[in-house]
Amino acid sequence: MAIPIIIFILGLFVGSFLNVCIYRWPLDRSVIKPRSACTNCGTFLMPADLIPVLSYLACNGRCRYCKSPISPRYALVELLTGITFVALYRSQGLTFELLSYAILFSLLIIAFFTDIDYQIIPDQVSWGGMAIGILFDVALLSAGYARPTVDLPFFTNGISVPGSIFGAVTCFALFWMIAAGASVLFKAEALGGGDIKLAGAVGAFLGWKLALLSFVLAFLLGAAGGIILLVSKLKTRREYIPFGPFMVIGAVTAVFVGTPILVWYLNFYF
Numbered sequence: 001m002a003i004p005i006i007i008f009i010l011g012l013f014v015g016s017f018l019n020v021c022i023y024r025w026p027l028d029r030s031v032i033k034p035r036s037a038c039t040n041c042g043t044f045l046m047p048a049d050l051i052p053v054l055s056y057l058a059c060n061g062r063c064r065y066c067k068s069p070i071s072p073r074y075a076l077v078e079l080l081t082g083i084t085f086v087a088l089y090r091s092q093g094l095t096f097e098l099l100s101y102a103i104l105f106s107l108l109i110i111a112f113f114t115d116i117d118y119q120i121i122p123d124q125v126s127w128g129g130m131a132i133g134i135l136f137d138v139a140l141l142s143a144g145y146a147r148p149t150v151d152l153p154f155f156t157n158g159i160s161v162p163g164s165i166f167g168a169v170t171c172f173a174l175f176w177m178i179a180a181g182a183s184v185l186f187k188a189e190a191l192g193g194g195d196i197k198l199a200g201a202v203g204a205f206l207g208w209k210l211a212l213l214s215f216v217l218a219f220l221l222g223a224a225g226g227i228i229l230l231v232s233k234l235k236t237r238r239e240y241i242p243f244g245p246f247m248v249i250g251a252v253t254a255v256f257v258g259t260p261i262l263v264w265y266l267n268f269y270f
């Protein structure tokens with residue numbers, strides 16, 4: 001079987017597990033026990049019910065036991081994960097970066113949906129992401145594997161601590177300061193604790209340069225998205241618009257096209 005097909009199918013099954021995390025982590029429930037069950041009738045699902053996308057299509061989007069409709073989002077998350085994994089393979093090849101970014105994207109997909117559903121970014125995603133990003137980087141460094149760095153005009157790599165630790169600490173601190181500043185200036189919570197911790201996780205995986213770019217993209221998208229939501233009256237001024245989804249889109253964009261954007265932008269100045 002061709003590698004992209006294997007990676008796509010793997011992505012579908014990972015996406016199926018991400019659905020469980022999206023559903024259970026914000027409720028502080030284990031993702032291992034009990035087994036998945038229909039949210040309507042409570043019947044435990046059999047292996048035949050757990051085949052990504054196909055089980056959903058085979059039963060016309062309904063529970064096989066009680067016939068109640070199942071949200072198409074489950075199948076959508078599975079497809080989304082499969083497609084992003086293939087896109088990552090196309091951009092990174094079969095490398096450690098592919099594995100590292102596949103882990104990051106899985107965490108980001110969870111954060112995207114839990115932040116929309118519950119305004120929660122689970123600690124498993126944020127603290128967990130920081131820990132995995134740093135451990136992964138340090139393990140590769142100690143194995144003598146040279147990770148590709150982002151070479152930029154003007155900026156040189158003069159950092160002696162691993163990029164993941166530097167990235168996590170600086171991004172966490174930056175968001176913490178923005179949040180503290182905003183709460184003093186506007187007397188309103190602009191960024192939640194989840195956003196601050198997620199910034200640390202993005203910094204651990206992307207390093208500070210790409211992470212910083214992803215935050216700039218997130219703030220631009222957030223401003224544009226906020227205006228669109230207000231003008232279209234989907235949200236009122238008093239309603240909270242979660243920032244996590246914009247950070248997720250910013251980080252994904254930075255992984256795929258961040259380096260060319262940074263080089264293009266900085267060439268104006270240096």
Ligand SMILES: [Zn+2]
Binds near residue numbers: 040041042043063065
């Ligand atoms: Zn059911």
